[in-house]
Amino acid sequence: MVIFSRPKSLSEKEFTYCPGCHHGIVHRLIAEVIDELGIQEKTIMVAPVGCSVFAYEFFNVDGTVAPHGRALAVATGIKRALPDRVVFTYQGDGDLAAIGIGETIHAANRGEKLTTIFINNAVYGMTGGQMAPTTLLGQKTTTTPYGRNPENDGYPFHVSEILSTLPGVAYLERVTVSTPQNIRNAKKAIRKAFIAQIKGVGFGLVEVLSTCPTNWGMSPVEAQKWLLENMTKEYPLGVFVDKVGD
Amino acid sequence: MRKLMMKGNEAIAESAVRAGCRLYFAYPITPQSEIAEYMSKRLPEVGGTFLQTESEIATVNMVYGAACTGKRVMTSTSSPGFSLMQEGISYIAGAELPCVFVNVVRGGPGLGDIQPAQSDYFQATKGGGHGDYRLIVLAPSTLQEAVDLTQLAFDLADKYRNPVLILADGMIGQMMEPVELPPMKDISSLPDHSSWALTGANGREPHRIAAFNIDPHGLEEMNKRYQEKYARISLEEQRWEEYKTEDAEFLMVGYGTIGRILKSVVDDLREKNLPVGLFRPITLWPFPYKRLEELSKKVNFVLTVEMSSGQMVEDVRLAVNGKAPVYFYGRMGGIVPTPNEIRFAFENLLKEVK
Secondary structure, three states: OOOOOOOOOEOOOOOOOOOOOOHHHHHHHHHHHHHHHOOHHHEEEEEOOOHHHHHHHHEOOEEEEOOOOOHHHHHHHHHHHOOOOEEEEEEEHHHHHHHOHHHHHHHHHOOOOOEEEEEEOOOOOOOOOOOOOOOOOOOOEOOEOOOOOHHHHOOOOOHHHHHOOOOOEEEEEEEEOOOHHHHHHHHHHHHHHHHHHHOOOOEEEEEEEOOOHHHHOOOHHHHHHHHHHHHHHHOOOEEEEEOOOO | OOOEEEEHHHHHHHHHHHOOOOEEEEOOOOOOHHHHHHHHHHHHHOOOEEEEOOOHHHHHHHHHHHHHOOOOEEEEEOHHHHHHOHHHHHHHHHOOOOEEEEEEEEOOOOOOOOOEOOOOHHHHHHOOOOOOOOOEEEOOOOHHHHHHHHHHHHHHHHHHOOEEEEEEEHHHHHOEEEEOOOOOOOHHHOOOOOOOOOOOOOOOOOOEEOOOOOOHHHHHHHHHHHHHHHHHHHHHOOOEEEEOOOOOOEEEEOOHHHHHHHHHHHHHHHHOOOOEEEEEEOEEEOOOHHHHHHHHOOOOEEEEEEOOOOOHHHHHHHHHOOOOOEEEEEOOOOOOOOHHHHHHHHHHHHHHHO
16 A cells, blocks of 8 residues: 655656755645645646746646746736636745835735745745845845845845735745644644635635755754744734635 | 817727737836727726736737637837847747737837837847747838728738738827728628637637647647748738839838838928829838839839838848949937938938949
């Protein structure tokens, strides 16, 4: 009897992510949710720019790659053309919270029936570790070599708190995948964000606090610890909006 | 068939609906906002979708998304808005998606003004975005032609899987003329894009659309494929109009609004027994090089007139290729030259050349 196998919504292509990076875990959770909801054949993915630019090749679903920051506009175009399909975006903090914050806020505010998985690792990964809007105060990056200083660099950007004020949002939760228990909880959140779309309630977003050991300059184990000790203080885990119910 | 008195912007919008366009995304900007206003009322009547976006950047990416599904989609804007869309247009061209853009050009650069201009020619025909790509660019000079070219734009977009741009100007957008509208197309008769469109991988391998290849050899292959397509388009889709060119000893060249003004100028000069003809490019890309070169062999000189500092004149020079002298007359700032001033410019030129 098979008790554990590759989700059918994940392709055979091997992940290209660094050791200890959370993209692989989150990809798997999304694929499991797609399988369990039985929506693989009507799901369309919008992949981002950044480390996960290849994400559309890792899933066995139709997909495209949006210009930097524009995933939610591209997804809006797809969903408005095909309202009965399930459309999701996968976006990092630079993509969603910096260059694409306008598209993010407006798609959420229109209550687009879309699901967004927002990977917040507090740093720009693909371009080599520069400051993100979500970088913590004092955190060293390649463009904040003395640590993020609010006088010059502004404050950590709280996407979920901001989006939680918008009436178009149907489901919004901040999770992490740093422990087995957190992984199980993250999967439940992702499932609910998809259900918010399938039931037509509105926009669903799951913010996943994630590691970037390479650009943080840590081992994978140190990175997990750093996330739990520092990121969850600035970005508390929890449900912000739930209009889906049980 | 019955003719209707319509405003240019509205005629383009109605023609798009009749061509099967059921998705329209746009951000308002003068002098073409009537297209959005018309679509907001009309599309719901035919089961279509109208969405007023938060920006031109969002607009072009919604067009990208909708085009990924293979359905007929359009947006419209004016010059500064078209500048904002350039990144997305590069992606759409690279992803080889069919869709239609309308740019009702106004004076520039910068915020410019809201009067008719032709100063977006470079951006429209030479690639305003990054990378080696081409748009098919159609330039109407009457409202009837705007209606007809809107139909053609959707067909060419589908045929070549390429974005098509209707380059009009504020005069075409804002004027009123009687037009004959084509019949409503049956959506089910439109070209089948199921071999590549994103519709959900129901019973087939997933479709993946991207203007992206991290391997330089792979990217070069993609670029070769684009260039082969552009070469085919260039060969097959050059369009133009000639007026009184059979015996012409002088040639005027102009497109869009200038094209129709030049007809009056040609008639005026013919009354003075000056054998002048008009060559009016209808496709700005592909530019009708071949026919213009042939015509230029028979004339004393070519005068290009534009509502710009002289942009298309560079393509005219390339086409004429030294066979005749090429001169330029233009107005900027959103000023439409009168037939009299163009005639005057021609007559002055005639004196100088003699």
